[in-house]
Amino acid sequence: MLGNPYDRDCPTRQLLDRIGDQWTVLIVGALTDGPLRFTEIGKRVDGISQKVLTQTLRSLVRDGILIRTAYPVIPPKVEYELTQLGRNLAEPLDLLDRWARRNMDQVTAARAAYDAENAATAS
Amino acid sequence: MLGNPYDRDCPTRQLLDRIGDQWTVLIVGALTDGPLRFTEIGKRVDGISQKVLTQTLRSLVRDGILIRTAYPVIPPKVEYELTQLGRNLAEPLDLLDRWARRNMDQVTAARAAYDAENAATAS
DNA sequence: CTGTATCCCTCGGGATACTG
DNA sequence: CAGTATCCCGAGGGATACAG
Numbered sequence: 001m002l003g004n005p006y007d008r009d010c011p012t013r014q015l016l017d018r019i020g021d022q023w024t025v026l027i028v029g030a031l032t033d034g035p036l037r038f039t040e041i042g043k044r045v046d047g048i049s050q051k052v053l054t055q056t057l058r059s060l061v062r063d064g065i066l067i068r069t070a071y072p073v074i075p076p077k078v079e080y081e082l083t084q085l086g087r088n089l090a091e092p093l094d095l096l097d098r099w100a101r102r103n104m105d106q107v108t109a110a111r112a113a114y115d116a117e118n119a120a121t122a123s
Numbered sequence: 124m125l126g127n128p129y130d131r132d133c134p135t136r137q138l139l140d141r142i143g144d145q146w147t148v149l150i151v152g153a154l155t156d157g158p159l160r161f162t163e164i165g166k167r168v169d170g171i172s173q174k175v176l177t178q179t180l181r182s183l184v185r186d187g188i189l190i191r192t193a194y195p196v197i198p199p200k201v202e203y204e205l206t207q208l209g210r211n212l213a214e215p216l217d218l219l220d221r222w223a224r225r226n227m228d229q230v231t232a233a234r235a236a237y238d239a240e241n242a243a244t245a246s
Numbered sequence: 247c248t249g250t251a252t253c254c255c256t257c258g259g260g261a262t263a264c265t266g
Numbered sequence: 267c268a269g270t271a272t273c274c275c276g277a278g279g280g281a282t283a284c285a286g
Contacts, residue, residue: 064233110187
């Protein structure tokens with residue numbers, strides 16, 4: 001079967017890995033409201049280093065998820081914007097984001113229960 | 124705002140990272156058809172090492188995504204199964220999976236175009 | 247402002263061997 | 267069968283300095 005990520009050599013697997021990346025989810029999410037400049041993205045995605053931001057943006061551009069537009073002005077101005085492909089991707093990503101927010105409490109509770117259990121069972 | 128993954132200290136961010144993990148996506152996907160034994164999961168998720176499989180399974184159990192059931196028989200038999208929370212998660216994850224499969228070709232093409240562009244521009 | 251270039255160090259995760 | 271325990275390597279990614 002084509003495009004089966006359960007096969008280790010399938011390119012779909014790499015793609016899945018890329019879009020599942022924490023930074024990718026956040027960056028694509030940040031751009032759903034419209035184009036943003038380099039620095040703007042950095043500010044929205046708290047904690048990302050400049051290096052990683054650059055790397056992630058470039059690979060997203062390469063994958064056809066984003067478009068990069070450089071304005072020949074001084075100081076430089078560069079905008080990043082979702083392509084159609086990127087906007088398509090934004091939907092499932094947003095669902096994941098919503099799921100995380102919605103179920104955060106349950107997960108936190110589950111963790112606490114699990115940890116308590118293990119501390120107690122540590123007889 | 125609560126549950127904002129754009130804040131680096133928000134727990135939702137960690138959760139998003141966890142569920143976005145390549146192995147998590149594949150494991151949860153593999154379990155949507157029903158419970159599986161440890162070795163079965165390992166076989167379905169091609170390329171995962173035993174260590175990582177164990178780690179990922181444990182953290183998913185801790186997060187309340189999976190239930191682990193050990194049968195006191197010899198040889199040991201352990202089954203992993205999605206919780207209700209896990210089944211809820213399976214949906215958005217499946218969408219991501221489908222997206223990746225559906226758009227793999229476009230991404231591959233975009234990469235080729237990007238690389239060609241860059242090779243040419245490398246004057 | 248928007249990157250590029252290094253240094254460097256942590257840690258994810260593979261390989262292997264052993265246990266209940 | 268289902269793990270646990272080590273060893274160990276390479277990549278990810280932070281900090282910092284510099285460039286167009």
